[in-house]
Amino acid sequence: MARVKITGFKQAGQNLKKFLNRSIQESDLLKDIGSTAETQIRNRTRARLEEYKQDDIRDSTKKRRKSLIKSGNSFNNTIVKDTRSNLSLSGQLLDSIKHRIGNLQSLVILYLENNRKPYKGVKGQDLENKKTNTEIKNDLEKQGRKFLFISDKLKAQLESKIAQQLRKKLTLYNKIIRKLSR
């Protein structure tokens, strides 16, 4: 990596830090990271990929899932099967993964929205809906079914996206993009 001599080191150091913090805090970068993480966790879990692949489901759960699917609770018949373990039935749990940006700390926070609707019964009536998405997640985690985390592959992808966004901050890159968009 090329080096430059920077005079007035203390001030320059502060400027460097300010620039980097500003770059990392810029909401377009953080939004891109947050939205990628959100979508990727959801889709990888549904597709049963890598560490997001869940253990097989119990026979009693299969029975209940079959009945709920029959009552029209499946959000997508290609993704949802009574015997398939991918934390998907109505789609609400994984759809509830959202992100928010903590600008001051350069943080992207993933969380679950707790606005769960009840399942429908055979006659179309609302079934009991005691648990929030967060409570369901906690119950699942106790059974060893984790999904709200960043896998190694996803981490690599997020790092690549950060690198792309950093390159797009180079003066030369911006000059060319401006020229091309004229």
Next chain:
Amino acid sequence: MAKPKLTLKESEVSQTIDLATLLGEGAAKNDTVRETFFQLAFDRLMERLSQGRGLDNKVLPKYSKAYKNSLAYAAFDKDGTVNMQLTGDMVNAIKIIDKTKSSIKVGINDENAPKAYNHQVGDTLPKREWFGWTDKELKSIANEIRPEINNDRLLSDEVVLRALDRLLNGQS
């Protein structure tokens, strides 16, 4: 148009780009130029893929019926465009693998390499030549960059380069 010379191995899919010939020896050594060239080349590849086109702008063969009916296809809500992206891990693994004074080697040499290789050569998957840039494309990127090269190093660029180095190589 002659096909570019690619390294095609299960452990590496890459293309060496001779920046000294394209931009001159001085510019080829400049890290800002290298990173910018790479990003512009990557942007072009992604733009092509978003239109279902691969190397030399050729239309990539369509997905099979079995793949279209698969769980992964539905879970990732794919729309039929052959963009070589399910999770996106493979395309996002493209990076600068190596640098010399005159060139950069761009490609994939991690766990995504076997998949990239199999797609490119049609070994165990349908052949889709998705990776690489033709000479014409590289010259066109060089023509955009050349007039804008300025050897004055800006503080902000130094920070970006340092951050990139830390992120990609774990060095400060």
